[in-house]
Amino acid sequence: MKKLLYILLLLPFATMAQEVPTVNGYKTYLDNKQVDITHYFIEPANVANVRTDKTNKEVHITRKEQSELVCLADILKEIEKDGATAVIVVNDNLIEKPETYYLENNAIAAVNINKTVEVARITIITKNASKN
Numbered sequence: 154m155k156k157l158l159y160i161l162l163l164l165p166f167a168t169m170a171q172e173v174p175t176v177n178g179y180k181t182y183l184d185n186k187q188v189d190i191t192h193y194f195i196e197p198a199n200v201a202n203v204r205t206d207k208t209n210k211e212v213h214i215t216r217k218e219q220s221e222l223v224c225l226a227d228i229l230k231e232i233e234k235d236g237a238t239a240v241i242v243v244n245d246n247l248i249e250k251p252e253t254y255y256l257e258n259n260a261i262a263a264v265n266i267n268k269t270v271e272v273a274r275i276t277i278i279t280k281n282a283s284k285n
Contacts, residue, residue, distance in 0.1 A: 179205075182213045189253070190214070193222070194243065194279045196259035220259060225251035232266070232273055239273035244282035 173180065174189045181190040190212075201217040225241050229251055232239040241248045248254050256277070263278040 175210075176212075179210045179212050182211060184214070184216055184219060188255075192254045193257075194255070194260045194277075194281070195222075195257045196220075197281055199257065199259060216257075220257055222255040222257055225254040225256060228256075228275065232275060237268065237273050238271070239275055241275045241277065243277045244279055 173187045174191075175181070176190060180187055182188070183190065183193060183195070195214075195216065199216050199218055199220070200214060202213075202215040204213045204215075205211070206213070225243075225248055229239055229241060241251055241254075243254070243256075256279075260279045260281070261277060262280045262282070263276075265276040267274045267276070
């Protein structure tokens with residue numbers, strides 16, 4: 154009985170933690186998975202369809218190829234394996250919580266790794282940003 158009560162007490166917190174932010178009040182789905190699209194860098198040419206459902210306030214983005222999305226925290230782990238400290242900058246924006254950002258490999262236009270300073274700086278420019 155105690156376990157059931159404990160689970161019931163934690164249930165509201167678990168559902169709140171899974172809530173994904175909206176953009177202008179719209180929930181965004183990438184390949185049928187709700188995401189915070191402001192934390193995803195995808196290849197513009199890989200977008201097959203964008204559908205807006207104004208009734209339910211949803212945007213559905215479908216990619217042509219379901220290529221793997223790399224978490225920026227995984228990139229940091231690779232650099233920091235040797236004991237280095239590093240930060241990631243994408244399109245001139247410092248990424249403060251890289252574990253919440255994802256990148257499609259095909260979306261990269263350029264990468265620069267500067268290890269000459271105390272903190273290594275990984276600068277990524279996406280194809281979307283390089284067109285501006």
